[in-house]
Amino acid sequence: MKAMILAAGKGTRVRPITWTLPKPMIPLIRKPVMELLIEHLHRHGVLDIAINTSHLAPLIENYFRDGDRFGVRIVYSFEGALVDGEVQGMALGSAGGMRKIQDFSGFFDETFVVLCGDALVDVDLGRVLQFHKEKKALATIVLRDVPREQVTKYGVVEVCKDGRVLRFQEKPSVEEAVSTVINTGIYLFEPRVFDFIPSGQEFDIGGQLFPALVAANEALYGVVEPFNWLDIGSIPDFWEATRMLLEKQLPGFELPGQEVRPGIRAGINLRVPWDRVNIQGPVYIGSGTDIGAGATLIGPSVVGSGCVLQEGAVVRECILGDYTRVSSAAVLERKIISGGKCIDPTGQYLDINESQIGWIVDDARKRMQLTAAEAELWEQVRDYVMA
């Protein structure tokens, strides 16, 4: 079986993180979500993988390269054009992206699986493939049963007893939902599916291809599988997924680093005066991080590599990107620090430069040079708070 990973999206719902990082590269405790996905494909013997890229494509392509490091073979399908050195995206849609690859060389010459690059899944692909073959399906959708109150967030699918798809509902109300099984964005296809996808135009799997298959009375099946599915389609999703992984709620997911104290995992070469800090897990601390005496770090939290938590800094339930400096003056509670932004779990954010809060939290590689206003405020706050 071959695979295609959809990785060309702009990730608008995960801004501001996706201003600087394409969604598949968002790390779930150090590892880009797509790396976890590729590892899963490798475990299931899926070794030839096509990835479509567009938004911030070099970040994906330079990380995974030809796939050798992950034991797979990767080819990229770049969707867009370089105009004056700038990438201009070319929207092809999910099915249109598949078609572009097929038109190039007929890459998909056997059953293939299509997945989104921004969700962590541990679905048993072998079992899905067996179902797909048994049904002689042209397309199989992997479905998941969810509590009824959650159907409003998803594409609901109605299937009959033998698994044949009857109809789709996009984000229905709880009352109107015809079932509680939802489309997870994982599909198996036979190459003949390209008969239903036009060349050189935008075409969507869910919105156009599947309705066309239903209308043509083709063998479109759905199989309900119990599996873990961590979607990071939005900032709240990313927040929840990271916390779930820290709290070991996903079986099979191995946290990186070594357990250096109960509930505290860490990389190497840390500088932490353990007897003079208050650190409560679950916490992951990246390599080369420097934590000052009197600092407080409460989990679930992730501290990236090369971070500095100065003396007395308070960090509670945060996800700090690499090279984050948290100053002595700071109380960081339920924040994500990424790409120069200080982000709430809801997605609201402050720009660190614009708000002049570099004296609270900033890039640790920058010289700590306070503006006059910052220095004055720091002094005054210190007078009041530290007194």
Place this chain on the structure above:
Amino acid sequence: MKIDCKEAGRYMVVKVLEQRMGADRAANFKDEMCKLIDQGHTAFVLDLSEVNFIDSTGLGAILSILKRVGKSGDILVTGASNTVGSMFKLTRMDRVFQMYPTVDEALSARV
């Protein structure tokens, strides 16, 4: 800097009628507040419900007013939006000022 002032008991309720309290507005805000202090007011409810952006200069201006009214003074902050509230919390200024969701809640808490 546009502000709206209303007396309520011993408090002067000052509503900031600007969306941004950044470096360009802070000095002006300080001047307006100093005028009120010079008139003898020392207790304020500062209503920030219209403000959706504040930076360190803006926070510094509010803190300097507190300094100016001194120990006898009292400044309550109300209506801080998510982002403004975040700034108070990040800088620990939420420990310097008592903060309330609305002016009414601030006033009734102080009756």
